[in-house]
Amino acid sequence: MSGRKRALWLVGGALIIVYCLFPIAWIISLSFKSTNDLTTGGFLPTEFSLENYELILTGGASGLFLPALRNSFGICLIATAISCLLSMFAAYAIARLDFPGKKLILSTALVVAIFPIISIVTPLFNLWRNIGLYDTWPGLIIPYLSLTLPISIWTMSAFFREIPWEMEQAAQVDGATSWQAFRRVIVPLAAPGVFTTAIIAFFIAWNDFLYGISLTSTSAARPVPAALGLFSGESQFVEPTGSIAAAAVIVTIPVVVLVLLFQRRIVAGLTNGAVKG
Amino acid sequence: MTQTVLPPTKKTAPVSAPDGTVSDRSRGERRLGWLLAGPAFVVMLAVTAYPILQATYESLFSYRLTDPGNREFVGLGNYGVILSDPLWWQSLWVTVLITLITVAVELVLGFALAMVMAKALASIRPVVRAAILIPYAVITVVSAFAWQFAFDINTGFVNSWFAWLPGVAADTDWFGDFWTSIFVICLAEIWKTTPFISLLLLAGLAQVPEVLQEAAQVDGATRWQRLWRVTIPNMKAAIMVALLFRTLDAFRIFDSIFVMTAGANGTESVSFLAYRQTISRLEIGLGSAVSVLLFIAVMLIAALAVKGFKVDLGAARGEQ
Numbered sequence: 001m002s003g004r005k006r007a008l009w010l011v012g013g014a015l016i017i018v019y020c021l022f023p024i025a026w027i028i029s030l031s032f033k034s035t036n037d038l039t040t041g042g043f044l045p046t047e048f049s050l051e052n053y054e055l056i057l058t059g060g061a062s063g064l065f066l067p068a069l070r071n072s073f074g075i076c077l078i079a080t081a082i083s084c085l086l087s088m089f090a091a092y093a094i095a096r097l098d099f100p101g102k103k104l105i106l107s108t109a110l111v112v113a114i115f116p117i118i119s120i121v122t123p124l125f126n127l128w129r130n131i132g133l134y135d136t137w138p139g140l141i142i143p144y145l146s147l148t149l150p151i152s153i154w155t156m157s158a159f160f161r162e163i164p165w166e167m168e169q170a171a172q173v174d175g176a177t178s179w180q181a182f183r184r185v186i187v188p189l190a191a192p193g194v195f196t197t198a199i200i201a202f203f204i205a206w207n208d209f210l211y212g213i214s215l216t217s218t219s220a221a222r223p224v225p226a227a228l229g230l231f232s233g234e235s236q237f238v239e240p241t242g243s244i245a246a247a248a249v250i251v252t253i254p255v256v257v258l259v260l261l262f263q264r265r266i267v268a269g270l271t272n273g274a275v276k277g
Numbered sequence: 278m279t280q281t282v283l284p285p286t287k288k289t290a291p292v293s294a295p296d297g298t299v300s301d302r303s304r305g306e307r308r309l310g311w312l313l314a315g316p317a318f319v320v321m322l323a324v325t326a327y328p329i330l331q332a333t334y335e336s337l338f339s340y341r342l343t344d345p346g347n348r349e350f351v352g353l354g355n356y357g358v359i360l361s362d363p364l365w366w367q368s369l370w371v372t373v374l375i376t377l378i379t380v381a382v383e384l385v386l387g388f389a390l391a392m393v394m395a396k397a398l399a400s401i402r403p404v405v406r407a408a409i410l411i412p413y414a415v416i417t418v419v420s421a422f423a424w425q426f427a428f429d430i431n432t433g434f435v436n437s438w439f440a441w442l443p444g445v446a447a448d449t450d451w452f453g454d455f456w457t458s459i460f461v462i463c464l465a466e467i468w469k470t471t472p473f474i475s476l477l478l479l480a481g482l483a484q485v486p487e488v489l490q491e492a493a494q495v496d497g498a499t500r501w502q503r504l505w506r507v508t509i510p511n512m513k514a515a516i517m518v519a520l521l522f523r524t525l526d527a528f529r530i531f532d533s534i535f536v537m538t539a540g541a542n543g544t545e546s547v548s549f550l551a552y553r554q555t556i557s558r559l560e561i562g563l564g565s566a567v568s569v570l571l572f573i574a575v576m577l578i579a580a581l582a583v584k585g586f587k588v589d590l591g592a593a594r595g596e597q
Contacts, residue, residue, distance in 0.1 A: 023412075027419065027423040097313075098306055122328075124329035145324050263406050
């Protein structure tokens, strides 16, 4: 590659980075603006202020924000764990066993993945109110499975297909018990796939908004995105922009950390599940 | 459970073993397979098939939660009400419009990003890859707020930055009318979902045999010809999968519209209409009918894509 070409691709790469990070930089900048700084029309704050963070973490809006954060973490982690457990067994069967119905399970997962969420919300809204699941953790965890389970089955099967399963027999031939062979050989090979699947499932659950606003009514189970969408400020005279920006930054931190730590795996997981030549 | 007709088991038994052991083994595998995969399958059906059946049933009634005593069977009446209501057609038009704009732009832009990533120097590749994942992983609501605040007449910087453009002034209210609202909604959607498409296309690019590219180059094909005659035809599967998934995803648009316009100025999408009928107006019957119609629309698009455009999801995943 010549020097000029090299520079060109560098510029291209730099442009992508700017494109991806610009809105994030904006919301961060907004979150550090003080109330009278919000409407200046500038991109950066004129003076650096922490008042928005104080408001949502210790101040007047913390009663709304902190429970929502706890709900989001709890509900998303449980939904992710259940999905991973169920799809581990399913993916093992799909990758390793020969049985009729494999295709049926995979295509069902596809159909569930493209299901319009609102078509699930409408009947659940009424049912949950009747059986007492409205505004509870289980009331969100159950429908979250419709978001996390299909992608987990799909991604995990793609990973499990690449595991050299014969290694297990080889270990047994070498004198390991079947449990030892499984623990020493298969678990280390399967763990990265399970782990990556968990991250992707967690992203999807963390991102939910529609279930969150439709099936909750109080801080008992309302997750952060829903709380953000319905947040209307401390009082009707205060614009909630600053506190929303600060809350938005805080909920973005976990996903950014996961991306920075495991980017290579996440890309593999996302593309493995969808495109395999 | 579904009754599938079992394919005849292959009789390739080793000479020494009687037939019985083979079918025993395959029967065992079949049982174990369903035992392991069954729970996931049942849960998937429970969280989707049951609600849609329930919604279909409730859509046949005139039923308001504020007036549960007056629930009555109206057959397809709700569908008649919806299909003759301009609100429904407006929301369908908005949904189709946003889907077409975003998917078209995202395909082209995503392809450009994939090309850059494929060619990017090894030194910056990890940085670019991490950056690309950020929009994908950011919550849709957060992205919607970021774009809304940027264009907002009070808090935004867009008006002051772009005041040199004709039609943009300090008092331009982007959310004040239909087309400008749609423009901002599409921008937010495009920003958030293009990276995912570009990752899929990047994986597709990797599948184009290098040999073909070189052969075309030797034969004197221009860069443009190579793109259209070699690259794109060889990654058709990846393009189709990306296209189908994004189309169906865009068709369900809800979060951005809720945050940015709350459906003002005729910017309601189908999902938003169903939500408003059910959750805000407690019109369970009408809301269910809209949900069922949306479900039918999504399934139709998927069926058309798979049948009409031959999007073979199995082939795209290397399954025979």
